[in-house]
Amino acid sequence: xxxxxxxxxxxAHAAPCISTSCTxxxxxxxxxSRSLVYRTYPLDMKNEGVTRxxxxxxxxxxxxxxxxxxxxxxxxxxxxxxxxxxxxxxxxSDDNSSCRDSLAANEVNWPCSGDSWRSGGxxxxxxxxxxxxxxxxxxxxxxxxxxxxxxxxIVVAGHSAGGQFVTRYEMANQVHDQLGVPVTxxxxxxxxxxxxxxxxxxxxxxxxxxxxxGYVSKPAQGASFRVFSDGRNCTTxxxxxxxxxxxxxxxxxxxxxxxxxxxxxxxxxxLLGELDILPLGGFDSSCPAMAQGPTRLARGQAFHxxxxxxxxxxxxxxxxxxxxxxxxxxxxxxxxxPILFPKPGKTAP
Numbered sequence: 001x002x003x004x005x006x007x008x009x010x011x012a013h014a015a016p017c018i019s020t021s022c023t024x025x026x027x028x029x030x031x032x033s034r035s036l037v038y039r040t041y042p043l044d045m046k047n048e049g050v051t052r053x054x055x056x057x058x059x060x061x062x063x064x065x066x067x068x069x070x071x072x073x074x075x076x077x078x079x080x081x082x083x084x085x086x087x088x089x090x091x092x093s094d095d096n097s098s099c100r101d102s103l104a105a106n107e108v109n110w111p112c113s114g115d116s117w118r119s120g121g122x123x124x125x126x127x128x129x130x131x132x133x134x135x136x137x138x139x140x141x142x143x144x145x146x147x148x149x150x151x152x153x154i155v156v157a158g159h160s161a162g163g164q165f166v167t168r169y170e171m172a173n174q175v176h177d178q179l180g181v182p183v184t185x186x187x188x189x190x191x192x193x194x195x196x197x198x199x200x201x202x203x204x205x206x207x208x209x210x211x212x213x214g215y216v217s218k219p220a221q222g223a224s225f226r227v228f229s230d231g232r233n234c235t236t237x238x239x240x241x242x243x244x245x246x247x248x249x250x251x252x253x254x255x256x257x258x259x260x261x262x263x264x265x266x267x268x269x270x271l272l273g274e275l276d277i278l279p280l281g282g283f284d285s286s287c288p289a290m291a292q293g294p295t296r297l298a299r300g301q302a303f304h305x306x307x308x309x310x311x312x313x314x315x316x317x318x319x320x321x322x323x324x325x326x327x328x329x330x331x332x333x334x335x336x337x338p339i340l341f342p343k344p345g346k347t348a349p
Contacts (some may be wrong), residue, residue: 002049014049016081018072020065024110026089026137032106033126037086037184038068040081043141051150053085055135055338057158057165059327060118060282062101064090070328071340080341086146089138091117091131095124108134118165119194119241120172120250123125131165132250136175143179151345154183157271160281160328163190168241171263171325172251186339188271188330189296191284193303195243196260196311199225200291201302210298213277225306234287242288264313269339272300273323273330281325296325327334 017040024043025034037315041047054075058067068088075081091110093099099112109124110117110131114306117131141147142154158166170185171194203211206284228237240247244256251259253341277295293299300317307313320336323329 012075014082016072016075016086016280018081020068022068026134026141028108028137029126029129029343031126033108033123033129035108035110036064036090036092036104037138038064040075040084040086041093043085043087043138044147046149047085048150049083050085050148051083051085052080052153052155052341052342053148053151055087055089055138055142055154056157056331057135057156057162058088058091059160059162062091062093062099064088066168067159067327069217069257070331071157073328074331074337074340077334078337078341084341085142085151087138087142089112089134091134093117093124099240106223108313110134115248118161119168130250135165136173139173139175139179139183141237143181145180151181153342154181154225155186155340155342156183157186157188157331157340158190159188159330160190160194160325162327163188164192166190167268168194168251170266170268171259172254174253174261176262176266180202182267184267184269184339184342186269186271187300188327189273189276189300189325191282191299192242192289192292194259195238195292195303195306196256196263198228198231198243199306199310200228200236200237201293201298201306205302205305206293206298207301208281209274209276210293210295210301212226212294220317224302225310230287230291230293234291236286237288237291239288242292260311263307264311268313268315269317270300271320271330271336271339272297272317273320273325275322275324278324283325 092101093112095112111121120132123129137242144182167187304317
C-alpha cells in the first residue's frame with residue numbers, strides 16, 4: 001500500500017500544473033518581502049524531468065495569470081509541457097493612482113511609473129530590492145542542480161512592457177555568467193529600448209512598411225543612425241530607461257561600459273509582429289520614445305540594426321506574420337515555438 005501511495009505522489013509531481021491556481025511565493029532579500037509567480041512545477045522540489053525553463057514577463061497590465069496561460073498554450077503547441085518549467089512572475093503595484101493591484105501581506109509593491117519595474121526600479125516598500133533582483137532570484141533557483149539536475153536551457157521572454165523589462169535586464173543582470181545554464185533573452189514588441197549612445201535611427205534604419213499606418217514615404221537614404229538633433233526640446237531622450245544617462249535602481253550598480261559589453265555578448269532574439277504599427281496597448285508616444293521610431297515595429301527593426309551593425313552583437317530578429325500587439329498571437333505562433341522552447345544544446349537561432 002505504501003509503495004502504491006508513493007507511486008501516486010510521484011505521478012502527481014510529474015504532471016505539470018497548468019491552471020492559474022499554480023502559484024508560489026518567492027522570498028526576496030533578508031526580510032519577509034515576497035513576490036508571486038505562476039509556475040507549472042514547484043521551484044523547491046527535485047525534478048529530473050525538467051530540461052528547460054521559460055520565464056515569461058507580463059505587460060503593463062501586470063496580468064501574470066494571462067501570460068501564464070499564453071505560455072502554457074505555447075508549451076502545449078510545442079509538445080514541451082512535460083519537460084519545460086513555465087514561470088510567469090507578477091510585478092504587483094499599487095501607487096494609489098494608475099496602478100491599484102491588491103497586495104498580499106509582505107508582498108513587494110513594485111514601482112509603476114518613472115524608473116518602474118520594467119527597468120529595474122526600486123520597490124516602493126523595500127528600498128533594498130529592485131525588480132531585476134526578483135528576476136535574478138528566479139534564475140538562481142532554476143540553476144540549482146540539486147533541484148533541476150537536467151536543466152539545460154533558460155529562456156527569459158517578455159512582451160510589450162515585459163519586452164522592455166527583458167531588453168534592459170539582458171544588458172544589466174549580474175547572474176547570467178554565474179548560473180552554469182545557458183540563458184537566451186526574447187524581446188517581443190516593446191515600446192522603447194535603452195540606446196548606448198546619443199545617436200538615434202533615421203528612416204533608413206527600418207522598413208517602409210514599419211512606418212505609421214497610412215504614411216507612405218520615399219525610399220530612405222543616408223545614414224541609418226545620426227546624433228539626435230532635437231536634444232534641446234527633448235531633454236530626456238538619452239536618460240534611463242531610453243538611454244544610459246541618469247540611471248537609478250539596479251543598473252546604477254554598473255558602469256556604462258559594463259552594460260554595453262553585456263548587451264552585445266548575450267544571446268538575444270527580437271520577436272516582432274509584422275502588424276504592430278498601431279499606437280495601441282500603452283504605446284509610448286513620449287518624445288524620447290518617438291526619437292527611436294514611429295511604431296513598435298520600426299523601433300524593433302532599428303534597434304536590432306543598431307546593436308548588430310554598430311556594436312557587433314550577434315542578435316537575431318524574427319518577424320511573426322499576421323501578428324500585431326498581442327502576446328498570445330506572438331508566443332503561440334509556429335515561428336516562435338523553437339525560440340521559446342529550444343532543443344538541448346541550442347540557444348538563440
